[in-house]
Amino acid sequence: MAGTSDIEKAADVLRAGGLVALPTETVYGLGANAEDPAAVSRTFQVKGRPSSHPLIVHIGGAELLDDWVQEVPATARLLAEHFWPGPLTLVLRRGRRVPLEATGGLETVAVRVPDHPVALALLSAFGGGVTAPSANRFGSVSPTTADDVRAELGDAVDFVLDGGLCEVGVESTIVDATGDIPTILRPGGVTREDLESVLGCPLAVPASSRIRVPGQHPSHYAPRAQVVLVPPEKVVTEAELAQELGHRVGVFLPAAFGDAEVKAHAVVRVPDSMAAYARGLYGLLRELDQRGCDIIVASLLAEAGLGLAIANRLRRAAGPRAAA
Template sequence: METKHFNNQNTDIEAAAKLLQQGEVVGFPTETVYGLGADATNDEAVKKVFAAKGRPADNPLIMTVGNIVQLTPYVEISDKAKSLMTAFWPGSLTIILPIKEGQVSMLVTGGLQTAAVRMPANEVTRTLIKEAGFPIVGPSANLSGKPSPTTAAHVQHDMDGKVAGIIDDGPTQVGVESTVIDMTAKTPTILRTGAVSQEDLAKVLGEEVVDGTSKKALAADQTPKAPGMKYRHYAPDKDVFVFDPLDWFDLQEVLTEHDAVMADEDLLKNLKDKKQPSWSLGHNLNQASENLFAGLRYFDDEQKIDRIYVQSMPDMGLGKAYNNRLAKASGGRLFQGLDRD
């Protein structure tokens, strides 16, 4: 299949929308990561997304809309859910809601009676969806389990020849996937951390919000309500290790030419060997989140690199989302520092 490459101009957006109307798959930008779009009401189109990604069939897809009107035929929207939409949409919040009977494909929901829904902040994509005339599915536009794409070039790397088109709107701004909140639970529960924090959600809802991301992993026969709950995600083929900034000088004692290090600018200024393969995470947490997946993807393609050491961040706010993705990418492996006894 030839993959067409589009820019963010109206004529290209219209051409991409026509591909969606024809049941094809198109890579699209959001403020978080690039997504892989297809008509959420067309089972054959949705199957193409699973095939392109190599995604397990029981891993539900997010239904992405250009406006709330597109959503109302498919899900039940409570007053509390409306308050979240008012506060955080368009933006990086995905809300799990009950579906209306017979209105949503079971391929999209993973066979569940709930659907994960989102309205992205990216104007190009909202225009695309409104032009297409239906909601689209929107999983990250990478091979299943691999680091998420934050540029159109990342999408091309994984999906060239597998999808009908890719829209390039430049690098994403947030860099980690949206927060997912389950509004069908007895108490609103976060199933995936992101830029919208637990405190942000609780303030709008006026009630407790539970962080469910640390719950025991799902069993093989259980279907997750949201992406990222069951299967390994964000993982390069190379070995990834997480290091604490306090261990920075110890880490430098063990680095070789086959190791890459990803750290913020303050640490990299003190890198002893200036030839050491390195990737800047920027000057702050926002920039680190933007740069994380791009760095992992870059070093994963470098043949001489065997190991990637990545700096952890303070575990609060967006830092929780950053550390969550990093823990999944590393499989929980940590650099423990040197034993100096």
Template sequence: MAMNIGKDVKLAAQNLRKGELVGIPTETVYGLAGNALSEDAVLKIYAAKNRPQFNPLILHIAHIDQLNKLGLSLPFKAMELAARFSPGPITFLVPKSEKIPDIVTAGTPAVAIRIPDHPLTLELLREIDFPLAAPSANPSGYVSPTTALHVFEQLGDMVSYILDGGECRVGLESTIISFLGEEPELLRYGGAPLEAIEAVIGPVKLPEKGYSDNPVAPGMLARHYATAHPLLLGNMNSLLEQHQGKRLATISFREEAKGIPATHQFILSPSGSLEEAAKRLFAAMRMADSMDIDLIIAERFPEQGLGKAINDRLNRASTPA
């Protein structure tokens, strides 16, 4: 198949109106987008990703004002967060309306909504008169894509067009906050740090159990973001000792791993920036996975800011001990 990648927003919109799928850039990761109000288009998303249909999708819109037309609304605290973080890497889980097909929400009574922060995709969303359902543009369970080429390599013939917006700026999926209960609840760590969210709306309830086999929101499956090679997460030095003699690749925050060739080391931020590390995480996981190795070893990151989201992704990608 010819590589159908470019910056033609009108062509992307035309394909979406026909019920086809389009790869879209966002600040978090690339999405696999279809008309959220068309059951046929949404079914194509599940089929292309080989995604279980009990795993809900996120609705992408261009502006909060579009919610009224969809029969949706945000409670006050969600509006406060939207004023601070939207467009941006935050998703709101709210009660759904009958205008949203059940297939989008996997039959649950709630819908996840966000406004992505990427000029090409915002232009696309303004060009069409329907919201986009858009999970990450990769086979279900594998590492999320952060460039247009990643999308093409994995889903090339499933996607009619890939809108190329360059490398994703954040590199991790959005933070998901539920507004279904009496108090806001964190469902997924992501690109908007929990500390910054709590600075706006006060304490957020943390999940008793982070993962689920019956998720109420996207990105909650226990095994997710996984590499084909086994990935072990923990203390770098002790893992290296345990696996001497094996062909290894390493993923670390800022320090070099002893005894590993430089070509097999992925140091995500020598300067110690969690933002830079987050941006580079998925690309590093892909590169390591493409090597002729036995095992990927990753260290835990500081449990603060985006470090929590990085650890969440590595934890779910890791092979159980």
């Protein structure tokens, strides 16, 4: 776990315009000084991320929100009070401190307060905001350990802070709080049910939105292997058929199958707990890549609670990919 000297060094790297991989409760982020357009632009270059895709600005506390946005509607204030620090991102009108490089040219900005002691210590030591998209190549599986970051980005990152395994394991929930009625633009670590309980009204989760936010690309969170989604009851037959056809098949076996044997190259068993599944999802995808699978067969489980975020990640992992 990163200590005080590591955090001070990371803060110095940010001040100098460098990039720092930092742990959050969701995934590891590729951090840059949010007010330094050159550093922010380098983030896009390292990730291979289109410059039109906005970044999330991470700040050290809810009390700092007014410094980064034009106005904070009552609904946004209520959500910040209940869920920060935590895996919730609010989209609001961009304040003057935020360069357009960080927002993909939009007049809105995505902001959150991470719930990780190392991230919060870094934000405190640095004294500013940090843009921190996931610390991986654009479109690939997000990192949930420091080793994941090192394996994927290597020397392109100036400093890596090790904060252990990410507790939540999937990215933050993104809520458009610019209008009268909030909308979930990306399901994530804060569930729709929890948001609705606080707000006292139902929230929509549209398939597309007028505001660009992270995680909307058709193919995202994707391993090298092709991901195939089928109904739970067809996972075994689909996997065994693909294996017979000569593929090296990895299987996400639902808990309902117990210890059933599957004729496949590699089998990982999905945890009963949605929280455990979310925490381990990206690690499992990486594991099947490392074991040489070229197809991963999985299913969507109940889309309630964290199941909504898991389903979102799996659908985008299985999404159409651009031709090489």
